[in-house]
Amino acid sequence: ELKVEQNPLFLSMQEGKNYTIYCNYSTTSDRLYWYRQDPGKSLESLFVLLSNGAVKQEGRLMASLDTKARLSTLHITAAVHDLSATYFCAVRGGGADGLTFGKGTHLIIQP
Amino acid sequence: DSGVTQTPKHLITATGQRVTLRCSPRSGDLSVYWYQQSLDQGLQFLIQYYNGEERAKGNILERFSAQQFPDLHSELNLSSLELGDSALYFCASSGDSYIQYFGAGTRLSVL
DSSP states (O other): OOOEEEEOSEEEEETTOOEEEEEEESSOOSEEEEEEEOTTSOEEEEEEEOSTTOEEEETTEEEEEETTTTEEEEEEOSOOGGGOEEEEEEEEOTTSSOEEEOOOEEEEEEO | OOSOEEEOSEEEEOTTOOEEEEEEOOTTOOEEEEEEEETTTEEEEEEEEETTEEEEEOSOOTTEEEEEOTTSOEEEEEOSOOGGGOEEEEEEEEOTTOOOEEOOOEEEEEO
């Protein structure tokens, strides 16, 4: 059974600081996703990572994938308050297209 | 706006009842997915349809069923509802880009 673990599950940080969210998954997968969810809202796609060594960046967020270690990271650079949200990683597995999600990282960025 | 439309936004019903949730995918997307989000279970994949055919099943209960119609819209039917079925139900759709775009969700409250 595919399992996806994120850590930390809760992160409070100050504006201007850097931090990394980690996502480990238990079995081989060819796609890893990062989503953002604001309270009471839908999920917004941030990145899709398809190959070992893939790195994608959008603004202050950068995601990377190491398929050998079954690890993805989401790095936040010089955090700003607007990045406060819950971030989910998700993995496609088992031959099906349905995604298995981590529990999410609840990120609070304080001024 | 993701382009995925879900109705209704909110649904309040009683235990033992049956409800239908509706989803219209983004224009041109052939795949539709249903997910359930609850505080205790997190985000769980329920089922996927591709161009009218069931493609993959996740943690979908036998009391739940879905279908995708020729115009590609999908419906999720939930029957014999229990208190524990209260959750946010998301529909997502995808095309060739691998990205799953999520709708705004239907919040189901079973009283």
